[in-house]
Amino acid sequence: MNYQKEVVILLLGLYLIFLCRGASGDQISGKGIINLAHRQTKWTPLVQTSANLSEVTSIRSFFEFRTFDPEGAVFYGDTKDGEDWFVLSLRDGIPEMQIGKADILVSIKGGRKLNDGAWHLLELRNEGKFVVLEVNNQVELVVGLHSKLAEDELTGNIRLALGGMLVDKQKLFHPFEPEMDACIRGGHWLNLSTTWDTDSTWEPRPCFSEIKKGNYFPGTGVATFNSSDLPGLKTEEAGITVEIFGSWTGTTLSLQSTGFEYVLGELEGNKDVKEVQLGLKEGSERGIPPHEPAALTFTILKHSLVVNSKSELETESLDFFSMWKKGMLLTFGGVPGDSEVAKSKQYLRGCLDKILVQGQVIDLDRALYKHSAVSSHSCPTEAMNELT
Structure with a gap:
């Protein structure tokens, strides 16, 4: 990718951020483009607003x-x-939809799947004692409820x-995981034109014009x-x-446990595998050719680590199965923490189309820690162009 194209994409991103931000830097327009994905906290809404019912x-x-x-939280009121x-x-x-009103808790699920990567027009409205959800101008869900304990006049x-809740999650009738890697645009919220307050930890990021499924690492986190x-x-x-599938460059993954650290990094020319002793830590570093679509299989055996059927580290002094069961840190995209090792490694940049552990797809939203810059379900196609 040439320098001029990089500048154009950067300016486009800054322009989209400017559209969403208010003059004070902590408010945005509800009509702008809002990326719900990049935040630090789980349940705290990304943005919120309030008004007098009058x-x-x-x-x-x-x-x-x-x-x-x-799965994730979209809209709350x-x-x-x-x-x-x-x-x-x-x-x-x-x-x-889940509703709490006086002594009633309601949960209803139905309609078409919306996580297909396409833009859908959603409308929510009250019709007397009913709440209606429309998708692309077609009614998908209707919830009716009535309580003698509730006041009719609001x-x-x-x-x-957006992107969270303002009440305790314990109130939910049917719990769910709140993180939502999604974009919202063109919002009309009631008949209000007020700006929205942002979560103090939020760093606004653009929504890319074209996306594909995957886990996106932008070279940070x-x-x-x-x-x-x-x-x-x-x-x-x-x-x-x-197992990892995708196109990327930089550090692929790392393993950490007491006295042990292993980093699977980027191939440096045609150098042989090298083993690095880090104090009490043992490790080896090996990688794959960057920029090309790849499939990598990392296998942990009782006393060895294997990359694409080739043994990378063998040690009779460690039982990796016991370490895995007790709890090791498995990190994708780099080395966690602020150690000298972490600082010396290049963060992963690119799209991991799919990550499998023991044949099961891994959702980054379930991670112990995920940096706010990492997207858990979508990759911009622009990033794919950069790596090819």
Whole structure:
């Protein structure tokens, strides 16, 4: 990719960010493009706004929505400081509405799958005692509820939020994972024109014009799992396999445990495998040719580590199966922490189309830690062009 193209993409990203941000830097326009993915906290909404109900003449909101993510929080609203609340989320890619009102908790799921990477027009509105969800101008869900304990006339403030909830997650009738790698644009929220307050940890990022499925690492940050939370050993002969598919450059993964560290980095020319002793730590570094679509299989055996059927590290002094079961740190995209080793390694840059551990697809939203710059379900096609 040449320098001029890099400048154009950078300016486009800054322009999209400017559209979304308010003059103070901590507010955005609800009509702009909002990327829900990049945040530090799970349940805290990315953006929120509030208004006096006396200003609201229409309980109707609509917006365009795009994602590959199968689960997460999309849109939230409440009154009475959260006594009555509503949340729209995805589960298995299908819309789900949950409502809490007086003594009633309701959960309903249905309609078409929305996590196909295409833009969909969503509309939510109240019709008397019913809440209606439309997708692309077709009614998908209708929820009716009535409580003798609820007041018919609404007074006070109404609060709206995107990408999270303003009430405790314990109130949910059907719990879900809130992280949502998605973009929203063209929002019309009730009849309000107020700006939205942003989460203090949020760093606004552009929504790319074209996306594909995958885990996107922009050259910043890592995703770390505790191995005890991942699929375990089936047979000693087969070991534990980690399979990675995609196009990338930089550090692929690393393993850390007490007194041990292993880094699977980038190939440096045609150099032979090198082993590096790091104090009490043992390790070897090996990589794959960058820039080309690749499939990598990393196998953990009882006393050895194998990359694409070639043994990279053998040691009788360590039992990797026991270490995996007790809990090692398996990190994709680099080395966690601020150690000299971490600082010396290049972060992964590119798209991991799929990550499998013991044959099971791994969702980065379930990571012990994921940097806010890493996207868990979508890759920009622009990034693919850079690496080819």
